């Protein structure tokens with residue numbers, strides 16, 4: 001019986017990659033420096049996995065920015081607009097980062113490729129762009145180079161490739177009149193070339209990730225899967241193909257998958273245990289197919305329950321024999337923090353909670369312990385580990401710090417009226433317009449302003465005790481004052497306080513809510529160099545004290561313009577935290593909703609007439625299979641409504657969503673009944689708004705007019721064009737003008753220029769309306 005891993009975090013346990021990338025982008029480091037850091041991380045990861053007893057170690061799981069972008073580079077799926085960079089003597093990395101982040105340099109001005117959520121995770125990938133009859137070619141040797149690099153360390157790895165079908169499905173058609181899956185015959189020969197080169201190096205296993213197998217595929221997609229793996233198996237009969245599916249079971253795709261001529265099927269048994277019975281009992285299961293049992297949760301941080309995992313493994317062994325079983329995490333460990341051993345700060349993570357957790361490194365140890373237990377290796381040490389595991393899990397179950405009867409009773413006592421505003425939107429709009437007196441196309445921002453180096457380092461010093469609370473407070477006050485003054489000066493209509501006091505929009509709340517723990521080094525990559533440190537929800541959630549009232553009401557006290565109170569919504573806090581696995585997510589979400597509701601009411605009492613409850617993760621939390629959508633949407637929408645419904649009609653509730661392809665759930669978004677919703681729209685040129693041709697969204701909308709994920713400053717005319725385009729879908733009196741998302745990742749100079757242009761764009765559009773009347 002073997003052990004394997006699907007992918008290891010690539011940021012480095014101390015976020016070395018983040019630092020190296022940012023130094024390179026800012027010109028403080030060379031490409032050679034960046035590549036050296038990257039190589040060190042790869043080496044550390046391979047050696048660690050070897051040391052922890054992983055037999056089949058992945059390669060090509062490393063990426064400088066994103067694995068989907070890497071695949072675009074590999075197969076030459078490079079949009080034409082970047083040709084200038086391919087020709088002008090630019091390093092390949094300039095092209096690569098321009099595709100990821102856009103470029104405005106030396107007379108070149110190119111937008112970035114779109115970025116969206118990787119299935120239901122908080123990781124973002126770059127969306128491949130596809131064109132009719134597109135040709136592909138093998139044009140980047142990263143996969144082979146990394147294989148050779150590991151080989152030089154004496155490690156024969158398993159290259160990990162995004163499977164061709166998922167690669168196509170992850171992308172977008174950029175012109176009409178074709179279906180991207182029809183590009184498979186053009187794409188597959190390039191994959192075959194890569195495999196040929198790997199085979200020439202005696203690669204034994206290749207892992208093809210086809211996570212679309214966890215979604216509802218069409219017959220045509222399934223045919224594409226059949227064709228792909230039959231072709232690869234025919235051409236490379238000695239290759240051991242590992243077909244990896246994760247985040248849900250194979251569902252309706254199971255029959256197709258069982259008939260494929262692959263060596264190993266990887267199953268996510270954390271998300272879907274029951275599929276094991278279906279697979280083991282299926283007559284279609286080939287007698288030579290191996291099963292990679294993903295029993296260790298790659299997406300959450302709880303210690304594995306060895307008893308449950310061993311039962312699954314034993315069951316599989318009883319059917320197919322030990323030789324055909326591999327033990328693995330459920331998915332790539334990209335979604336886990338690196339190393340629990342770094343957590344030595346008791347004030348963040350108590351010893352009690354820490355003993356319940358396992359990060360990426362510890363998960364590798366768990367994989368190995370399970371294998372050793374079954375195969376009776378190092379028996380006494382292994383038994384000790386198994387016993388430790390059951391003791392920790394047993395203690396967690398009965399721990400007093402988890403259960404709070406008051407919170408449970410409050411959830412039970414909720415009634416229908418708790419998730420309803422007093423009156424409907426039409427009435428509220430009249431009341432709110434009277435109270436707020438906003439112009440046509442009101443301008444606003446999404447909440448955060450630049451989290452500069454200085455802001456971050458003041459906070460870091462304050463946390464370390466090197467800056468006094470008074471000095472930190474004065475600093476945040478100064479930043480907030482300047483930001484309010486700037487917004488007033490440029491003529492924004494609805495202001496924000498800037499979120500300078502917050503490390504992150506989820507962690508900040510987690511630090512103040514009971515039932516949450518937080519880590520010091522539990523970083524997880526979100527996109528490119530950006531990381532998040534998700535808090536850990538281990539117990540019943542409650543709010544003891546107001547969390548945001550101080551800075552919001554301070555900001556409101558220094559301006560006559562309305563300031564938006566700024567909160568993160570219950571679904572997003574849930575989705576971007578590591579969530580307890582001992583009760584349904586819906587239950588935890590409702591508890592958070594009640595805590596946020598109390599905060600909303602307190603903000604209203606403190607004089608904030610507009611309150612934004614951000615829910616960027618509501619779409620991301622949607623189950624991968626449509627049959628599960630309704631249940632999720634019912635409780636998620638209800639949780640938002642609970643959080644928003646404690647206020648008077650005068651109080652305008654906003655929500656914000658980024659990366660939201662919500663055409664298929666628009667009625668549920670409308671059911672959230674926020675007075676105003678601001679959404680991400682600009683990278684897709686307002687494509688998202690197509691849905692409003694058919695569905696009349698009842699409340700107000702601010703489709704983002706500038707892409708804040710790119711350092712590029714948009715032109716006024718571009719924004720005017722976007723506002724005019726939005727007008728085709730949304731009545732002008734329902735339209736707001738705002739960026740796509742918060743400005744925390746931007747520099748002040750870009751922010752200032754862009755917002756001045758944005759306000760001017762709104763003014764120009766107002767004048768156009770005035771003239772046309």
Ligand SMILES: CN1c2c(nc(N)[nH]c2=O)NC[C@@H]1CNc1ccc(C(=O)N[C@@H](CCC(=O)N[C@@H](CCC(=O)N[C@@H](CCC(=O)O)C(=O)O)C(=O)O)C(=O)O)cc1
Nearest residue numbers: 122456457459460503504505506526529530531532576745
């Ligand atoms: C809106 N988005 C968010 C998502 N998920 C979240 N949990 N939060 C989000 O905001 N998902 C979808 C998108 C993803 N977008 C982003 C955007 C930006 C970031 C980001 O900027 N991340 C920061 C880290 C943020 C943070 O926690 N900062 C802390 C710690 C700062 C730090 O690193 N300190 C240094 C010392 C600094 C010094 O001395 O100068 C240290 O500790 O070593 C803070 O500000 O206090 C990032 O830098 O990656 C993420 C997702």
Ligand SMILES: N[C@@H](CCS)C(=O)O
Nearest residue numbers: 446447448614616742
């Ligand atoms: N209020 C947050 C939302 C990000 S999705 C911000 O502006 O950063």
Ligand SMILES: [Zn+2]
Nearest residue numbers: 616658741742
């Ligand atoms: Zn956002």
